Amino acid sequence: MIQVTFKDGSSREFEKGISALDVAKSLSAGLARQALSVEIDGETRDLTTPLEQDCKVTFLTFADDMGRWTMRHTASHVLAQAMKKLHPEAKLAIGPAIDNGFYYDFDLDGTLSTDDLAALEKEMQAIIKQDLKLERFELPREEAIAFMQEKGEPYKVELIRDLPEDAVISFYRQGDFVDLCAGPHLVSTGKIKAVKLMSVAGAYWRGNEKNKMLQRVYGTAFDKKSELDAYLFRLEEAKKRDHRKLGRELDLFSILDEGPGFPFFHPKGMVLRNLLEDFWRSEHTRRGYQEVKTPIMLNRQLWERSGHWDHYRENMYTTKIDDVDFAIKPMNCPGGILMYERKIHSYRDLPVRMGELGLVHRHELSGALHGLMRVRCFTQDDAHIFMTPDQIKDEIIGVIDLTSHFYDIFGFKFHVELSTRPENSMGSDEDWERATQALRDALEAKGMDYMVNEGDGAFYGPKIDFHLEDSIGRTWQCGTIQLDFQLPERFDLSYVGQDGEKHRPVMIHRVVFGSIERFIGILTEHFAGAFPLWLSPVQCKVLTITSRADEYAQQLCDELNDMGIRTEVDLRNEKIGFKIREAQVEKVPYMLVVGDKEMESGVIAVRHRKAGSLGVMEKAALVEKIRKEVAEKALDPEN
Template sequence: MAKITLKDGAVREVAEGTTVLDFVKNLSNSLAKKALACKIDGETRDLTTVIDGDHQIDILTFEDADGRWALRHSAAHIMAQAVKRLYGDKNVKLAIGPAIDNGFYYDFDMDHQLNNEDLLKIEKEMKKIVKENLPIVRKEVTRQEALDFFNAQGEIYKVELINDLPEDAMITMYTQGDFTDLCAGPHVVSTGKVKALKLQSVAGAYWRGNEKNKMLQRIYGTAFEKQADLDAYLKMLEEAAKRDHRKLGKELDLFSLHEEGPGFPFFHPNGMVIRNELINYWREVHRKFGYQEIKTPMILNRKLWETSGHWDHYKENMYFTKIDGEDYAIKPMNCPGGMLVYLTQQHSYRDLPLRLGELGLVHRHELSGALHGLMRVRNFTQDDAHIFMLPSQIEGEIQKTIDLFDQVYSTFGLTYHAELSTRPDDSMGSDEVWELATNALKNALEHRGLKYVINEGDGAFYGPKIDFHLTDSIGRTWQCGTIQLDMLMPEKFDLTYIGEDGQKHRPVMIHRVVYGSIERFIGILIENYAGAFPAWLAPVQVKILPISDKYTDYAYEIKRKMFDLGIRVEVDDRNEKIGYKIREAQVKKVPYSIIVGENELENKNISVRKRREKETVTMDTDTFINNLLEEIKTKAQ
């Protein structure tokens, strides 16, 4: 008998040779129906895996990321089978078909140019395959068996993949009905598990991402366990398309992108209003939390980047220049400059924690295909801060940093979840230092009672980090805030402080950002608010609309009063009908429209129409101004 330890610590006995699926059925029929895959001693496997001894086994459902991955990977195979059935084995060559975040894709080499009508046909055939409920069967084969099989099928891309595998690699194939694919898995037990699916688009993709290779056709799709969840997801995508920050950025005249500078955004006057308000708020909050602001140069000597480790670990993402015959780099990060500021004087333990904040413009080389509006750019302003502290102050400073994050994110109505990212393969420092730093972050999260997931191997090369993933108004998540604990950079730069004993000691350092990138955060806010910013952020807070030329002087009188109090206000004095002006203000998402005509002039008051509301309210001008100033001051949503 084998002893199986479950996720909750419970231990069950089962006869060796039993499949995980049969084991789950004996545990709970309801769980067996929802089970998609399993983890055996931390490795994701098929439910048909045979139990061969004592193991830790976790049952994965659609609620688990690896469970969703297995379902969607199986959907990719179903799509490939459907394409083969419809367009003929000999006319279609298969490349790769992985699961991805929120869906899957498969790359095909075929002469027929796929279009939206084809996607509907393929989707219909996929649903037939799902209905057939074909078992998905795993088979281990030798290298030669795999080569013989795929050579016979004319699958040149599969043959290339096999030849690139290590000589001793275990090769597996999965079969469902008349379709077999080269795949490491895992997969769900049968095609019938993929109950809700949708093909979304077709695009070009170079084989292995290399532009020197052949262009293939990539079909994207998504799959869910339930139709209701798929419908909700598709509705969210429809809403997201309306909120696309690139579309709204153009309509609201916030920013632009140009061929003369791919990945280098241009901010227009309206966009600068939002940007400056975010910076003003950043400075207000950081002053309250005890930070001092610094500014460091954009271009610094190669020796600095060698000391920091960026020259060896980050060089492919950097831009370079020469000055006086020496190598310089345009900074991709602010931290090395912060080290030099710290080194300008000898610090005492009484100076710590020392919190230095910087709004630093950084440049990073991103591949052109990865660029995306404000979300992925080549230059951005990082709202960095570096906190230098005693080892005894680590947890307290992490807690204070999270307090700051809580205050900032709640101001925008954003919630978050945390992920702890651990040591990557390309890292600096000893095992002991990494373990100490990682445990310090874990303890801070656990003592705070903040739930988190572990993101293995995704830390910075110099230290582990906590990433804060924000949830927007339509349920999407965005990674913004980061807290990185660094015990290596102070060592590399020989940072010291004088302790109570009069001796020199090494400080510990935290790197952290709240917005992450101001540009990207603006993009997130555009989509979160669908361009309808709260009054404190809106480029134009009030639009005054005179009914005719007779009331233009009164409109400008009101404008001057508001303008002198710092309100961003404009008068629409065009010779247009009032209904047109009101609609225009709504399209431009101005928070308040003020209509002035004969009654307002006679009574020295105004008629106010709030964004998204159809009714107009008459009120005293001073009352409106005071209410608006309070709304701006409190940063009301």
């Protein structure tokens, strides 16, 4: 008999050699249906694996990362089997599971088309319907090579030859199809409930441009058709909401060939940007922050003191001035420290909260650049808080409250992660433990659920990361709170305590937007370009039905602009339906339609971009409505 311990700490005895699947069946028929693979003493294995000794077992379902990975890995084998059925001459390369799906690389003479994907997917469905068992077997190295040579699979032979001498060489058989693979896999192909092939692309064998170009087929798999449908809907929504597309259509920003990774903000984009920065300033002033501005370039000595020269240099742009090394700042914190150092501080001065909308530059590889989401220069809404050790908890709570308020304004749900000490860190174990516990205490004092992200902290301290969820369910990491005992030590910072002696302050680094540029990209996709009224670059557009109303329309536009309501006027000799459709495409919140009747009565026919016609209004009533909506920063009152 062996002792099997489960995730909840309970344990039971079973006959030695029982399969993990039979253990699941003994616990619950529902668990046996849902289980896709199993973790045995920390290693993910097939459900058919026999249990030969005492062990800890966790069953993995589609809700678990490795459960999803198992299903999608098996789906890649089904794709390969379908390809060999339809194209027997195809040579197999590799087919792993990836985030949100899987792919398989093939060596084919012809070029795959959309029609080919449809046929492949149909054949995959037939294989899934057959519910073929997946059976693992192993072969000695030379037999494995001979086996793949016999099947005419040169890429598999190369993979086997490159394996370590003592490697276990395993294969999986499903029906008449066999593939080289370490696993794990599903019990049978029928466990795949929903599959979809997405696209085809070129890929060099082993990622080396000197090797042959293969054809890579991408797909995804889910355990419910409804989940697949929801995923495909989100993808379509994401295409419609792509901030790069909307940035062009709404004339917000551009990234030109003359400056890859360096965005240009257009007049309307600057309106949006300035509104976000004004909101940031007002909220920080209310909470006792002082705004500062530090230089964009500082000398090497500073970056050596901060640790960035040793730990971050590959991401920094450097130059020489008068034979001295300088670096364009990748972060604002060393400059913030110099601002703190400019005078002697008493404990009565602390906490000191200094905020900076600081432009930073970081070297990103060209292949990683993506619109406003990944750029080479961006504005961090940084703040650095210097405090006594007994102020840590309250200050972290204050930052959490501020960050929560910001995200509530934009309608974001969010979750938090606590990131702990990374491998390339600096400082003592004691400092790291103290800093990490302080972040835990603050989160628990706020009653917040959080995940622990082991080893993902900054090199100088642990951090709390805020992950936003947008309107179509995607998550974005934006805000962060980093607690730092290291830089105050490296820069020999101090304050004079109640005892008249010098003491070391503790430092918080934090951002809320994260990057103004990236946050604009996220907002653009979150709202699909239809920004709330208070953020809309153009809040109202006056549309004329007839040229006789031009003077009245222009006067109305000027009066609204004088009142601080951002308004444009469309006097073109076009049909009113065409003008309304164009204003809708431009995502203008309010369309003010005026013709002979409105001009004679001194009123306005008001349309909202989502609610449609709101009827006729007096100008004073419209202004009051707009001002109230702006003051409340309402998300969409007419939705």
